[in-house]
Amino acid sequence: MSSNQSPDPATITPYPDGPYLVRGDFTVLDQDGNELPVERRTIALCRCGKSQIRPFCDGTHKLIGFRAPGAVNPCPGA
């Protein structure tokens, strides 16, 4: 990995029954347009609407039985 490569376009992936995972180069803004500090390369954005740390996911979707399809399918034929 080289730091002077061209920017890595952001990818947003919905995970089954879970959040959106965001990878690549991105910036997260709050509703006032201020940039939120992001301390990790891959983040999870709330998709169930019930996280206590929105816009980030805190795992609450598991407590409320959130169901939604995802784009991840590592099991061919499954």
Added chain:
Amino acid sequence: MSRRLIELPRPRGPLTEQLFEALQGPLDSRLEAPGPVDAVDPIADDDLQLALYVAYELHYTAIDGVDEAWEWSPALVSFRGALERPFAEGVAALVAPATAGELASVPQALQAIVAEDPGPPLSRFLETQGTEDQMHEHVVHRSAYQLKEGDPHSWAIPRLGPGPKSALLEVQFDEYGGGKPERMHSVLFAKTMAGLGLDDAYGVYIEHWPAITLASVNLVTGFGLHRSRRGALVGHLAAFEMTSSIPNRRYGNALRRLGYGPEVTHFYDEHVEADAVHENIAAWDLAGGLAAAEPEVAADILFGARALLQVEALWATHLMDSWERGDSSLRAPLVPVAA
């Protein structure tokens, strides 16, 4: 938090007496592997679990007065094997076999397995009514693993193909602080310990850890040191991440209720957000990816997940039962370190 160095603890029975005496002598001095180790309950056996823990610690840390070359001494490895076998049998007796339906979709099976966590509501208890002393005990137990958080799972890295390896590294990069040592999860845990007035030196509470605490670490170290158990190691990590966000929020809340600030709760707050990311990668990209690439280890992925939950349930039950009796859950009372 510079270099790891532990002291040999006091023996807890004939196995630890024999092992520790040999380790303090010259390399490959007389260490006869014991005959079949006959433990009534190998998971709760203090002597067996401490002997196994110290044998495994040779892979993680220096031990004061012990030649580092013991790590790969054939006598040591043979002795260790005699401890691993009854422990593995004890764990296997707790774990239900995977069904054909589960093996058809490992990530969904993991979701169902963690949703039926067999343990008592330890995190909810601590959040709502845990005392200062109980939180201290909880942290001291957890320090057996958290001061080396991530390390045993890293042993899977060279054993995985490109997809699952990349997923594991995505998780581990974050566990190890994303390139910033001060954000490493083991370092954040040391800060929590120091903030609570506890000693944050690696392994310093070994005398305090009962068999079940040692067993919880021996479980993952054993998976990590045996390539044949890479499925179980991945399943252990997935289930660990999938059962982390919500309890860690509660532990953070417990410390806030007791008046502690962000420097002490940071470890827990970090895990709420981090493990909400990791659990998805671990279940779908890592465990699902490994099951797709190596279907022959799919059942062991689910074994590792169930083994973690069963051993954690025994550990949580030990804490809750001890406290209900008005006892300490540790083997020796805690003495606060001077600030």
